[in-house]
Amino acid sequence: MFDIVLSNGTVYDGSGADGLRADVAVKDGRIAAIGLLADAQAAERVDVSGLAVAPGFVDLHTHSDFTLVVNGAAESQVHQGVTTEVIGQCGFSCAPLRSSGDLPVLASGYGIGVRERRRWRTFAEYLDVLQSTPLGVNVAALVGHSTVHQAVLGDALKPGDPEDVAQMKRLVEESLDGGAAGFSTGLEYWPGIMAAPEHLVPLCEAAAQRGKLYATHVRNRDRYYDLGFAEALAAARLSGARLQISHIQTKFGAPAHAMEHTLEMVHAARRHGTDVAIDVIPHDWNNTTVISILPKWAREGGTEQTLARLRDPSVRERVKANPAPMLLIVAAGQWDRIVLLNASVNAAFVGASFAEIGKARGVDPYDALMDMLIEEGDAASRMLWATQSFTDADVEMAMRDSSCAVISDTAALAPYGDLADELFSLSGYGWAARFLQYYVRDRKVLPLAEAIRRITSLPAERIGLRDRGSLRPGQCADVTVFDPALIESRFSAKAPRAYPTGIAHVLVNGVFSMRDGARTEGNAGQVLRDAGH
Ligand SMILES: [Zn+2]
Known part of the structure; x- marks a missing residue:
């Protein structure tokens, strides 16, 4: 008697092999069988025909x-x-x-x-x-x-x-x-x-x-x-x-x-x-912390000292002249391809480009980012941006x-x-x-x-996770069932917190965390302490 059978899906085992029509059976948190299991006993049977069944x-x-x-x-x-x-x-x-x-x-x-x-x-x-x-x-x-x-x-x-x-x-x-x-x-x-x-x-x-x-x-x-x-x-x-x-x-x-x-x-x-x-x-687009644009000499002593330093106009000139900043798109001043992702005091500017932020604040965008780091204070190192790098x-x-x-x-x-x-x-x-x-x-x-x-x-x-990443009997039952024709991301710069469509079911250690496209109460994740070869 299996716990769950996902029936009639197209099963991708994760090896790169083509999908095959099969049923996937789960018992006690593991993949128990893969094959034609129409006659098998199962506590629960979920029809996944037309969907891809993949390792989580x-x-x-x-x-x-x-x-x-x-x-x-x-x-x-x-x-x-x-x-x-x-x-x-x-x-x-x-x-x-x-x-x-x-x-x-x-x-x-x-x-x-x-x-x-x-x-x-x-x-x-x-x-x-x-x-x-x-x-x-x-x-x-x-x-x-x-x-x-x-x-x-x-x-x-x-x-x-x-x-x-x-x-x-x-x-x-x-x-x-x-x-x-x-x-x-x-x-x-x-x-x-x-x-x-x-x-x-x-x-x-x-x-x-x-x-x-x-x-x-x-x-x-x-x-x-x-x-x-x-x-x-x-x-x-x-x-x-x-x-x-x-x-x-x-x-x-x-x-x-x-x-x-x-x-x-x-x-x-x-x-x-x-x-x-x-x-x-x-x-x-990449994403990283804004503060990492500063050269290492500017970071000595921690955040408080860093921000105090940024109040000095001569320090600012040296920062702007840094010959090898983390992002050359910043040095090149392509501010319309640099967007604020995360901030606390300046949350109102999240989603705006630094070209827009500079204009709104009436200063050079490079000065705007340094002003904003100072304003964020303790949270300065939490300020994030995205750049089209x-x-x-x-x-x-x-x-x-x-x-x-x-x-x-x-x-x-x-x-x-x-x-x-x-x-x-x-x-x-x-x-x-x-x-x-x-x-x-x-x-x-x-x-x-x-x-x-x-x-x-x-x-x-x-x-080095030996019992995850593949659909094979004996592997942990981490499974993602989705519609390859409909899967679609829905986020945009203005509305980044949108879930995608096309994910039908997700199992973690044999427990549903998504079912019929909706989140369940399932939180069966484990801390994996034995990874390695
Ligand atoms: Zn990285």
Whole structure:
């Protein structure tokens, strides 16, 4: 007797193989059988004819570290078929901290209502807090280099002496042994930006020794793109770590051949023994913190000192003249392609371009962004923007690479409660749907079966989840049932919190989280502490 049988669907097992007409049976949270099960006994039978039955979507790169603690229901993700997220990316994780009184200011979604509620210091304690939260998705978590760096050195302007690096390594090891699924860096962000390869390789070795992934947001994806990618490949080669190059698309200001050259570098490294794979955001808009446009010298001493510095006109001139800012589209002054995504004091400007904001405030847009950082105060590092720094040509070139997973780079949110006003990316409520609709159905960049592999078995294999990402007997019953002809993202810059259409049912560990297109009460997600190879 099965618990659930999904009958008459077109079953995509996640391997990239074509869909087959079959029934899928679930028992005790696992896939029990796949085949012709019309005569089998089942407590519940759901007719899914005409629909695609896929493994639940695995989002290999998110920033939900804090938002899941605030509201674990992960509405924005569950509504588009996501069943597993990998958090702790780009060097930012919620742990380890120096003391449990510290706020992990590097984590996104910082502090929203959490300050008073939950405490942790070590990575294992953080995972315990997550586990005690009802979760709409399964969660694997990387430990972030910037967080570890800050736990050791605070906001001092220095990369760390050998003894500091040894201490960082101990923290990374303790975190990995405490359940972290891997290690990440964000080398364009404070304070990760200060690290050189000799600081990073020992930390990557800790991941390598445990068969865990090293994921990196590389230093530069524009003018010096080749140096940034080479640094990532060198760290993997020297440490032996399995490498994931995060959101690989090159940015505004890169030469036209940069994406092609980058893929060649990846292929050459792989031919010579480096275990490297990549992922891409299915959009030509990126999203990040506004404060990261400031050069590292401006960040010394923490947020308060940073903002005090920005009151000085000569400092502002130096910031504007920074020869290598994180986003060259900002340096180029293309303010109409830069949109405010998230702010508190300045919430009224969310959704407006910086061209519009500058005009409304009667100042140069660069001064407007610095004024607004000052006005946001404590929340300055929560201010986010989106820029049209990518191109569809690059996105599609990356997607055609068979090692390329497709990711959100967003945070799990909900359009109600403490997270109602939060936004992390333009496509946060619709990235997976947009991938399947825009790049797969409309532009035919990939066949559907292969597209499903990029958001299921491929990311599950990269992070080392042996019993997720595929539809096979014995696997955990994470299942997404959708209509490939109707799946469609509905978000826009003006109305970004719109759920997609076309998702019919979602099961997480054998429990419905979506049923007949609507969210259920189901929050059966688990914290996954044993990811790795
Ligand atoms: Zn990143």
